[in-house]
Amino acid sequence: MDAVEISAEAKCECLLFDMDDTLYPMSTGLNVECRRNIEEYMVERLHMEEKEVPRMCVELYEEYGTTMAGLKALGFEFDNDDFHQYVHGRLPYENLKPDPVLKTLLLSMPQRKMIFTNADKAHAARVLRRLGLEGCFDRIICFETLNPSEIQAASDSSFLLENEKNCAHSDDSSASESIESTKRRCPRILCKPSIEAFQATINIAAINPERTIFFDDSARNVASAKKIGFTTAIVGKEMLVPGADFAVNSIHNIREALTMLREHGKEEQIEQVLPPRGVETAVLA
Missing domain, CATH: 1.10.150.450 (DNA polymerase; domain 1)
Incomplete structure (x- = not known):
């Protein structure tokens, strides 16, 4: 591994993706x-x-x-x-087609890769299967993850408590509050773009937002992610939105985003618009 690759990994340990209209274009319908x-x-x-x-x-x-x-x-x-x-x-899941370019790109990158979606696990599984992206992600944070049934919440409580100590980037009080709120099964559904949903995802998945890039097609989700410390990329847009460090026309521009982060770092205002690569089809928004 050369010095450039080491530098990139030091600044980015995890890639966190929204799923719908992010991993595939909105034009699918x-x-x-x-x-x-x-x-x-x-x-x-x-x-x-x-x-x-x-x-x-x-x-x-x-x-x-x-x-x-x-x-x-x-x-x-x-x-x-x-x-x-x-x-x-x-x-109409038949509208989704395999994306071997994205699969190759994801599998070639050493960072942890996760999905954070408001959708249910069955839908996530169908989408990834149709896109040919099964096995490309280390974890899927979905509706059931953040809103477990009472039976699931009881079985998951030990896992959440174990992960609390792994969240060095988060203070003890915020980690405890997130875990307790999950176990109490608050009647309010936890979902993006709430800060609480992002904090729970950070704790459950044991990720450091300061070393994570978050990709999403929703401007409000990107804004929330930025508030909690993520480097952010708005997907399917040709212009930056509030809170976005990058505007990514195509999800296939992941590597370019990492290159910009390596060259500039989070200490600078990045604000880059990355056009689609020649072999890609632009995401319509």
């Missing part, structure tokens, strides 16, 4: 179909007024992070698994 399924669920299963649903769906998403989190906060009672099956189970 899954986002639109997901939104349609959520609205149908609100009408068919929760018996909400159809004409009010589109507006309410957006408002809840904006205020609570996800429409599902907003519905729970308003007191609607429904089974989490049923919601996810209805919303994700009918998506």
Whole structure:
């Protein structure tokens, strides 16, 4: 390993990725179909007024992070698994195609690689399988990770306590608060872009945000990640957004982002827009 590679690894130990519309382009149409399924669920299963649903769906998403989190906060009672099956189970996964370029790139990089998604584990598994990216990530932080059932929470408590001592980058009080909140099963759903969701992910996965690059297509998620100390990259954009260190037209620009970090470091204002490489298809936003 040469001096350049050592320098890059010293500044970045982990790559943390959003999944939907980040690992694949928005042009696949899954986002639109997901939104349609959520609205149908609100009408068919929760018996909400159809004409009010589109507006309410957006408002809840904006205020609570996800429409599902907003519905729970308003007191609607429904089974989490049923919601996810209805919303994700009918998506056109056939629109997702294997991405051997991304797979080769991910497997060639020595950093830990993880996914942080608000979606459920079944959806994450389907997406990674269709993209041909199974085995490329060390861990997946998903809905069930941050919002375990009471049975799962009990079995996971020892794991969380064990990881508390590994979080040297986080003070003891914040680590304890995150773990206790998970065990208490707070009725509020934990999800991006809340700072609490990022802190819980840091503690559970034992990652140091100061040595991690976070990739996401959502400007508000990027802003939250920046507040807690991550180096950040907005994906699928041609312009920087507040809190973003990089604007990455294509997820295939991971290596270029690492190069910029190596050359400038976090002590400088990086703010680089990385165009798609010639062999890539730009992510549409």
